[in-house]
Amino acid sequence: MQRLAPALREDNVPLDLISLIKTILAATKEISFRVSQAHLGGLMGSTLDENIQGEVQKELDVVANELFKDILLESGFVKAVSSEEEDTSVAGNPKGKYLVSFDPLDGSSNIEINSLIGTIFSIHPAPENMDADDPDMFKQAGHKQVCAGYVLYGPATMLVMTTGSGTHFYVLDRTHGGYLLVERNVQVPEETQEFAVNMSNQRFWQAPMKNYIDDLLLGDTGPRGKNFNMRWIAAMVGDVHRVLTRGGIFTYPADNKDPKKPYKLRLMYEANPMSFLVEQAGGISVTSEGRIMDIEPGSIHQRVEVILGSKKEVEACLAYYK
Ligand code: F6P
Ligand code: MN
Numbered sequence: 622m623q624r625l626a627p628a629l630r631e632d633n634v635p636l637d638l639i640s641l642i643k644t645i646l647a648a649t650k651e652i653s654f655r656v657s658q659a660h661l662g663g664l665m666g667s668t669l670d671e672n673i674q675g676e677v678q679k680e681l682d683v684v685a686n687e688l689f690k691d692i693l694l695e696s697g698f699v700k701a702v703s704s705e706e707e708d709t710s711v712a713g714n715p716k717g718k719y720l721v722s723f724d725p726l727d728g729s730s731n732i733e734i735n736s737l738i739g740t741i742f743s744i745h746p747a748p749e750n751m752d753a754d755d756p757d758m759f760k761q762a763g764h765k766q767v768c769a770g771y772v773l774y775g776p777a778t779m780l781v782m783t784t785g786s787g788t789h790f791y792v793l794d795r796t797h798g799g800y801l802l803v804e805r806n807v808q809v810p811e812e813t814q815e816f817a818v819n820m821s822n823q824r825f826w827q828a829p830m831k832n833y834i835d836d837l838l839l840g841d842t843g844p845r846g847k848n849f850n851m852r853w854i855a856a857m858v859g860d861v862h863r864v865l866t867r868g869g870i871f872t873y874p875a876d877n878k879d880p881k882k883p884y885k886l887r888l889m890y891e892a893n894p895m896s897f898l899v900e901q902a903g904g905i906s907v908t909s910e911g912r913i914m915d916i917e918p919g920s921i922h923q924r925v926e927v928i929l930g931s932k933k934e935v936e937a938c939l940a941y942y943k
Contacts, residue, residue, distance in 0.1 A: 815869035
């Protein structure tokens with residue numbers, strides 16, 4: 622099995638980006654270890670704080686965030702970082718060539734049940750003519766990403782990453798301490814019989830999504846003429862990983878549960894990196910109005926509707942909005 626750096630060189634990834642990726646992965650190996658020891662180390666609880674999104678921070682969220690941020694800022698490769706757990710961006714090396722946005726622990730409500738969680742990251746080029754402490758540097762569309770990935774802290778610690786030459790799977794080999802390439806150019810199957818959505822929100826959705834899901838539920842007695850199965854891990858990393866592996870559609874649609882917050886998932890460190898991975902694997906990632914990676918961000922914590930997965934199924938869903 623190929624090691625990470627030679628695999629990246631084969632994809633013509635520039636050397637400084639390879640170094641940044643290695644730095645990110647050093648942080649994920651440490652987080653993977655901390656996650657496995659959390660119960661033993663008394664790190665299973667919540668802090669007394671809320672993050673900028675109004676979500677209660679778990680102790681592990683904070684540990685993972687500090688680890689990731691410190692390693693990145695010390696590396697010298699990044700001009701600034703932006704995290705789900707930070708109010709605004711944090712300046713790094715003014716000469717750094719990259720910006721990293723990250724969700725240090727996605728799915729953190731799964732921590733207390735020892736279930737799937739992961740780290741999501743997205744890398745953009747740093748604009749040269751802006752100050753390192755200017756958060757507006759991050760207002761770049763997803764199609765400008767030079768790398769995106771996530772690490773799943775599951776039964777195996779697994780890296781899924783793209784630098785724009787396909788989406789590849791790697792597994793952390795603890796015997797030598799590095800990630801090894803296990804699957805090159807993953808392809809999302811075009812058709813599927815599996816969907817992922819938090820069904821408890823159904824009464825808050827817009828009519829097109831309600832109608833689409835109703836038709837999936839009707840199975841072979843409805844217009845789709847086939848039965849569907851539902852899965853919901855409640856960690857985007859897990860649900861997207863299943864979609865990449867065996868196809869399906871994943872959505873967190875707009876809802877009117879809280880009129881001030883019509884969308885749940887965050888553009889910069891959830892929707893954009895997952896969109897890059899899904900598109901590089903031949904899938905589609907959109908809102909009901911258009912391609913996610915074409916959205917010009919207005920702020921670093923902006924939320925967005927997400928519909929992604931197998932090409933034909935996402936198209937079938939979008940047809941309900943026409
Ligand atoms: O980060 C937000 C997130 O935890 C995602 O990872 C996940 O897909 C979603 O929220 C779960 O939402 P819900 O709590 O509605 O199941
Ligand atoms: Mn998250």
